[in-house]
Amino acid sequence: MAITRGFTGRRRQAERDPRLPPGQYDVGRSWPVLTAEPTPRVDAERWSLAVDGLVANPTTWSLKDLRKLAGEASDTYRGDIHCVTTWSKLDTSFTGIALDRLLEIAQPLPAATHIVEESTTRYRTNLPLDDVTGGKAWIVWEHEGKPLSREHGGPVRMLVPHLYFWKSAKWISKITLLDHDEPGFWEVNGYHDRGDPWLEQRFDGD
Numbered sequence: 001m002a003i004t005r006g007f008t009g010r011r012r013q014a015e016r017d018p019r020l021p022p023g024q025y026d027v028g029r030s031w032p033v034l035t036a037e038p039t040p041r042v043d044a045e046r047w048s049l050a051v052d053g054l055v056a057n058p059t060t061w062s063l064k065d066l067r068k069l070a071g072e073a074s075d076t077y078r079g080d081i082h083c084v085t086t087w088s089k090l091d092t093s094f095t096g097i098a099l100d101r102l103l104e105i106a107q108p109l110p111a112a113t114h115i116v117e118e119s120t121t122r123y124r125t126n127l128p129l130d131d132v133t134g135g136k137a138w139i140v141w142e143h144e145g146k147p148l149s150r151e152h153g154g155p156v157r158m159l160v161p162h163l164y165f166w167k168s169a170k171w172i173s174k175i176t177l178l179d180h181d182e183p184g185f186w187e188v189n190g191y192h193d194r195g196d197p198w199l200e201q202r203f204d205g206d
């Protein structure tokens, strides 16, 4: 593609990457760390994920269990992520297991409408169940083929890439299914309840 440096502002506007939601910029190959708490040291051997609350079969998996369950067919997300602080990282990848596969085992009860994700650090974030089912959410332990680093939520984090990144809990340890919405850390501190970057749902009232 021809380089059109020197053209007018209007031309450059027209070249804005269509993958960037409104108000977002491309961070390129870097990946900022955003954490509201000290980075914990979570031992991958001792880490586990519980799915509990309104499920027929509350289940806890170790990382070994999840790797085994994912097997050869471990799930990879390839695409973009968007932080509410206006950076987006395009065309990146994460590997782990689709949350659908864990919910298939835990079996949400008909009354379940929402989830709360909880980290080992007690960070919490809430979502409608619809936002984490149907191939929209993953439990991941690799980024671009390498183990997820501690700062980015390693050994294991949640990934809900169609929403702002605060909905993706780092060091996730529990997902609780509820029959009501229960705002998490940022949601009680002024952030939007859902956080769709394409609708610029940044703050409460957006």
Ligand SMILES: Nc1nc2c(c(=O)[nH]1)N[C@H]1C(S)=C(S)[C@@H](COP(=O)(O)O)O[C@H]1N2
Pocket (backbone or CB within 6 Å): 031, 032, 033, 034, 035, 036, 037, 083, 084, 119, 121, 123, 151, 152, 153, 165, 166, 167, 168, 169, 170, 171
């Ligand atoms: N446990 C935990 N998870 C968290 C956060 C946090 O403070 N603690 N910050 C959230 C926010 S606001 C963002 S933007 C992303 C940042 O992820 P990153 O540091 O890997 O870019 O993690 C989200 N998950």
Ligand SMILES: [Mo]
Pocket (backbone or CB within 6 Å): 034, 083, 084, 085, 165, 166
């Ligand atoms: Mo964020």
